[in-house]
Amino acid sequence: MSDPRAQILGSLRRALGREAPAADIAAGLERRLAEHPANLVPRRTDLPGAALIDLFVRMAEAVSTTVDRVPDAAAVPASVAEYLARHNLPTEIVMAPDPALDAIPWDSRPLLAITRGRAQGDDAASLTGAFAGIAETGTLMLLSGPGHPTTLNFLPDTHVVVLRASQVVGPYEEAWRRLRARADGGMPRTVNLVTGPSRTGDIELKIQLGAHGPRRLHIVLIDDAPRP
Amino acid sequence: MQATSRAFKENAGAALNDPRLQRALGNLRTGFQERRRAAVAGLPEFERLRDEGRAIKDHTLANLDWYLERWEANVRAAGGHVHWCRTAAEARDAILGICRAVGARSMTKGKSMIAEEIALNGFLAEHGIEPVETDLGEYIIQLRDEPPSHIIAPAIHLTRDDVEATFREHHDELPAGRPLAEPRQLTDEARAMLRRKFLAADVGLTGANFLVAETGSSIIVTNEGNGDLTQTLPKVHIVLASLEKVVPTLEDAATILRLLARSATGQEFSSYTTISTGPRRPEDLDGPEQYHVVLLDNGRSAMLGTEFQDMLRCIRCSACLNHCPVYSAVGGHAYGWVYPGPMGAVLTPGLIGVEEAGHLPNASTFCGRCESVCPMKIPLPKMMRHWRERQVERGLAPAVARWGIGLWAFLAARPALYGLAARLGAGLLGRLGRRRGRFGSLPLAGGWTDVRDLPAPEGGTFRDRWAARRRQGGR
Ligand code: SF4
Numbered sequence: 098m099s100d101p102r103a104q105i106l107g108s109l110r111r112a113l114g115r116e117a118p119a120a121d122i123a124a125g126l127e128r129r130l131a132e133h134p135a136n137l138v139p140r141r142t143d144l145p146g147a148a149l150i151d152l153f154v155r156m157a158e159a160v161s162t163t164v165d166r167v168p169d170a171a172a173v174p175a176s177v178a179e180y181l182a183r184h185n186l187p188t189e190i191v192m193a194p195d196p197a198l199d200a201i202p203w204d205s206r207p208l209l210a211i212t213r214g215r216a217q218g219d220d221a222a223s224l225t226g227a228f229a230g231i232a233e234t235g236t237l238m239l240l241s242g243p244g245h246p247t248t249l250n251f252l253p254d255t256h257v258v259v260l261r262a263s264q265v266v267g268p269y270e271e272a273w274r275r276l277r278a279r280a281d282g283g284m285p286r287t288v289n290l291v292t293g294p295s296r297t298g299d300i301e302l303k304i305q306l307g308a309h310g311p312r313r314l315h316i317v318l319i320d321d322a323p324r325p
Numbered sequence: 326m327q328a329t330s331r332a333f334k335e336n337a338g339a340a341l342n343d344p345r346l347q348r349a350l351g352n353l354r355t356g357f358q359e360r361r362r363a364a365v366a367g368l369p370e371f372e373r374l375r376d377e378g379r380a381i382k383d384h385t386l387a388n389l390d391w392y393l394e395r396w397e398a399n400v401r402a403a404g405g406h407v408h409w410c411r412t413a414a415e416a417r418d419a420i421l422g423i424c425r426a427v428g429a430r431s432m433t434k435g436k437s438m439i440a441e442e443i444a445l446n447g448f449l450a451e452h453g454i455e456p457v458e459t460d461l462g463e464y465i466i467q468l469r470d471e472p473p474s475h476i477i478a479p480a481i482h483l484t485r486d487d488v489e490a491t492f493r494e495h496h497d498e499l500p501a502g503r504p505l506a507e508p509r510q511l512t513d514e515a516r517a518m519l520r521r522k523f524l525a526a527d528v529g530l531t532g533a534n535f536l537v538a539e540t541g542s543s544i545i546v547t548n549e550g551n552g553d554l555t556q557t558l559p560k561v562h563i564v565l566a567s568l569e570k571v572v573p574t575l576e577d578a579a580t581i582l583r584l585l586a587r588s589a590t591g592q593e594f595s596s597y598t599t600i601s602t603g604p605r606r607p608e609d610l611d612g613p614e615q616y617h618v619v620l621l622d623n624g625r626s627a628m629l630g631t632e633f634q635d636m637l638r639c640i641r642c643s644a645c646l647n648h649c650p651v652y653s654a655v656g657g658h659a660y661g662w663v664y665p666g667p668m669g670a671v672l673t674p675g676l677i678g679v680e681e682a683g684h685l686p687n688a689s690t691f692c693g694r695c696e697s698v699c700p701m702k703i704p705l706p707k708m709m710r711h712w713r714e715r716q717v718e719r720g721l722a723p724a725v726a727r728w729g730i731g732l733w734a735f736l737a738a739r740p741a742l743y744g745l746a747a748r749l750g751a752g753l754l755g756r757l758g759r760r761r762g763r764f765g766s767l768p769l770a771g772g773w774t775d776v777r778d779l780p781a782p783e784g785g786t787f788r789d790r791w792a793a794r795r796r797q798g799g800r
Binding site for chain 2: 101102104105106108109110111112113114117118122123126129130133134135136137139140141156159160194214215218234235236241242243246247248250251252268269270273276284285286287288289290291292293294295296297298299300301302303305307308309310311
């Protein structure tokens with residue numbers, strides 16, 4: 098028998114001292130996958146809505162993400178423009194072709210030069226939405242798809258993310274729940290969990306930001322009603 | 326990678342006398358140990374999560390065949406391909422085949438210890454494909470043509486000065502007088518050099534921290550974002566993973582992810598945790614057109630069901646290296662193969678044979694720190710002892726050690742004789758060493774007395790004193 102697959106599975110079964118698992122065992126394994134029970138979930142995120150948002154912001158800031166909280170979508174363009182100006186960045190930004198972002202009144206800031214699409218190697222700044230914010234570690238959850246090309250998360254030096262407070266969840270398990278409940282079901286090509294800007298400690302274990310991905314990660318957080 | 330583990334003693338001796346290396350290793354304490362301690366202190370559930378992590382892996386290993394088949398079916402359903410490989414040679418051939426099918430000339434690589442294990446870079450170069458390491462540390466050592474000395478900080482044996490010299494030598498198209506004194510400048514220079522390579526590569530290869538059976542996904546954890554550029558920009562993404570990486574569900578991955586970054590770098594969570602499932606979808610604007618997983622056994626299935634099975638729980642966090650007094654003293658290269666430190670001392674004999682790597686399980690003080698910090702509660706010292714036993718069984722231990730242990734065993738089985746011999750020995754040594762209280766050299770004990778004195782015994786043997794104490798009514 099020279100088929101590597103059959104040989105490897107065969108040696109695993111020999112090591113386990115059995116053939117394929119018995120029917121009742123296999124049924125239990127099936128159930129475990131179908132029900133995907135949560136293991137111990139740290140209590141850190143057991144917080145009411147507003148405090149959960151505060152935890153998200155605190156954890157994000159602890160890893161060098163910057164956060165600007167704004168009252169509504171109408172305030173987003175000014176926040177983005179001011180952020181770029183404050184860091185002496187050009188006002189050109191490549192934006193994800195995301196209908197939720199199109200709903201923001203960008204015309205109120207005509208000086209922002211917005212293009213839509215994926216990122217190229219020389220784009221300085223990108224702007225995307227997010228699927229969720231995970232308060233446990235101040236993490237953004239970004240799903241690839243036609244409305245969110247992955248290159249926007251990694252190629253530009255500066256990544257600006259628009260997030261709504263209602264998108265903030267507690268632990269990773271709650272984010273998985275929302276992921277599975279999406280209308281189109283199934284996994285996207287990538288789920289990017291992003292916690293702060295790119296960093297490296299490879300030279301004498303001293304932390305440097307912006308190794309290959311963005312040097313700056315900025316969140317514009319729209320304070321709509323948090324989840325209860 | 327050609328193993329030089331047989332030369333551990335010579336390698337270690339040279340490392341101890343290398344002041345530059347000793348300075349670089351001095352960063353371990355603040356860089357890893359203190360950060361880990363703070364991160365663990367920040368999560369009250371950490372201890373219980375260790376037990377859960379161990380249980381998840383034990384459950385998966387007990388059903389490994391079933392979970393791998395289920396994972397494979399889900400990879401296929403998402404449009405990906407799985408290549409089962411028994412050996413390093415099969416894995417190299419599978420990777421070359423994928424590259425050739427798309428006419429690849431260059432491959433960017435995220436950090437992968439398995440790629441080191443199968444010695445992929447040299448093989449690709451021989452076949453006309455340029456491998457480009459993109460993790461900053463891996464990039465530095467690739468320029469220097471050195472192997473990694475640590476499983477997550479591959480260039481930890483180098484100082485900033487070394488990196489500057491390396492860049493000046495290899496980036497000779499850049500102005501000679503450019504400032505490169507700061508780590509920031511070095512990082513920026515590597516970023517600029519590698520950006521071009523990222524955009525030009527035909528194939529991107531990453532490792533995997535986890536394979537998820539439920540979804541057919543692979544997960545990588547990085548801080549630099551190089552793994553993401555590696556898998557997003559080229560036409561083809563190859564994941565190179567060993568078969569024990571599988572976990573059942575995303576929930577299980579979350580539990581172990583909570584342990585991983587805290588144990589490794591002392592972060593709450595690494596910058597980038599990326600869950601990849603299949604190639605780009607028809608409506609996507611970017612991402613690879615092909616997604617392959619090269620699944621490697623290379624000796625792991627032979628560890629299942631043995632006293633070394635627990636090692637298959639390892640998540641390659643490096644905590645055991647970072648807290649090991651031996652690793653801290655000699656660094657990773659002394660171990661002579663891909664995996665150094667306590668995890669390497671257990672894994673390496675399993676993968677390349679105890680004949681090659683027999684020194685490694687002996688390079689331990691048995692202080693137990695590795696096991697106490699291991700997030701997966703792997704009994705590393707116990708398994709090192711198992712390897713020593715196998716060495717003795719196969720007559721591989723050095724003659725003096727075999728003879729000494731044989732004599733001890735003979736005496737230990739004869740308590741009266743043992744007591745007599747111990748009394749004679751202690752009495753003799755006590756008299757000989759009475760004046761100085763210690764010995765600077767002793768026949769047969771040069772390994773000890775060359776570097777430190779042996780205290781001379783004072784008074785009788787332990788057994789005699791114990792018996793005397795009992796007679797006096799002590800406990
Ligand atoms: S043996 Fe434990 S501590 Fe060492 S790398 Fe593996 S999981 Fe981490």
